[in-house]
Amino acid sequence: MSVRSGAGVRSVARIVARADGRGGTSLPVLESDGPLALRRTRATGSETRVMLVGAMSGPLGGDHFTVEARVEEGACLSVGSAAATIALPGQAKGDARYDVRLEVADGAELHWLPEQLISAQGSDLHVATRVELAATARLVLREEQILGRVGEEPGRLTSRLSVRVAGQAVLDQELACGPGAPGGWDGPAVLAGRRAVGQLIVVRPEFAAAPVTAGVLGEGASVVPLAGPAALVTAVAPDALGLRRLLDEALASLPRT
Template sequence: MSGVSATARIRAEPDGRGRTVLRELAGDGPLALRRSRHPDDDGAAHVVLVGAMAAPLGGDRLRIDVHVAPGARLLVTSAAATVSLPGRQPAPAHYELHLTVGAAAELHWRPEPVIAAAGSDLRLWTRLHLAPTAHVLLREEQILGRHAEPPGRLASRLTVRQNARLVLDQSTDIGTGAPPGWDGPAVLAGHLALGQLLTTRPCAPDATSRTAAFPVGDGLTLLTALAPDGRALRAALDGWGSLSPAGVRPPSPADRPARAALPAPPGRAAGP
């Protein structure tokens, strides 16, 4: 038997009075969406992804389309981690995110981690299209296995286009059943948590043996971190100060040209 096919849609637009409204908020099948109050910014919209049933299971085809219209500001979080589970048939699950951010718009995409449970096989593909002046903060955390279980397989690809130009297209394929060497000294070296943060915020953290920042495209920074578990991974990603309590702020034209002149982000772990 084949799995579930579902496509959820979110469309955020400015209301012309400095606030963002959700013109479309359409959940589908296991992808339930809830409108929420933004924790810090009254003018921005906040959507919470809520798992309405166990998903993704092997064979499922899930997709979320997010469109942030020019000038709108949207925060997307999730109520819980996404646990990838095996299906009845040994088929991979596919989960696609299509995220489009317009001019002077801002998207903060920071769901809880994806956890590859034993026996699962998930292919995740995030496609991000950014207008030249779009702001973004995208966090992706992958955890191999729930507590003390052998990990499932998790293939994840991140494709980023800025104004149609391809600036980042990279993937990983890790966990049980992934190509040889995935847990070896070139790829994960035994780490069970892998995370990335892509942001237009100015930040230039020092590289460590488990974390590094890469300038990508025009004004984007990709932060990559490896950690022994999800908690340490979150600490490593938040430690860059990129997830300060300010959350989604109104984009300011001063942000990007002034990149080099802005003070360095704090080197401590962020927190309220």
């Protein structure tokens, strides 16, 4: 249940995906909450799809959104979003928070592929995405951050992404950018004027024995094996279209399963 208070909106949406015993995946829990509306869309094979629909704009200053998804043993879930999320300044004072907590059990698979997060001028958003995978879980997760709408200065955005496999951290990174972020974020070591930055992490048990080969795609992206059964694509581009193209190209370059 979302609550609007002087401090902004708090809302928590939940998904639980469960193998239905007939080769498909059911959704015993699909809880929308206020601005976070979840819709079940068509399923293909064993995979069930959920679309996150923004029922209001936001997050605005003071809001705290949380999305939780648990994919149980043997289930297969794909989550997308209907449109980009736009972080905006709000009436309420203070920053906004967007927490994403994902859990994937043994033999289960999660595709977490939302549209871009756009950091609008004057906004201040902290995003924290935490993924816990069991040893034989599989994951494809994409995060794209666009710094400002067209022709606009970005807001302040801090985004942390941490991924654990069997309790062991394989990735823990934070990117802070926009006005008020520590210095140098737009300089030659970090973004150098690029306004779109993204990561794609792919976790597969097979990567433990056969890691991907490290490489680059032009000057804007790298594909690397992490210390664990995972591959990471890191990309920067002038805009959202260029970023998506790089991430798609990198995903296509990974070995097929």
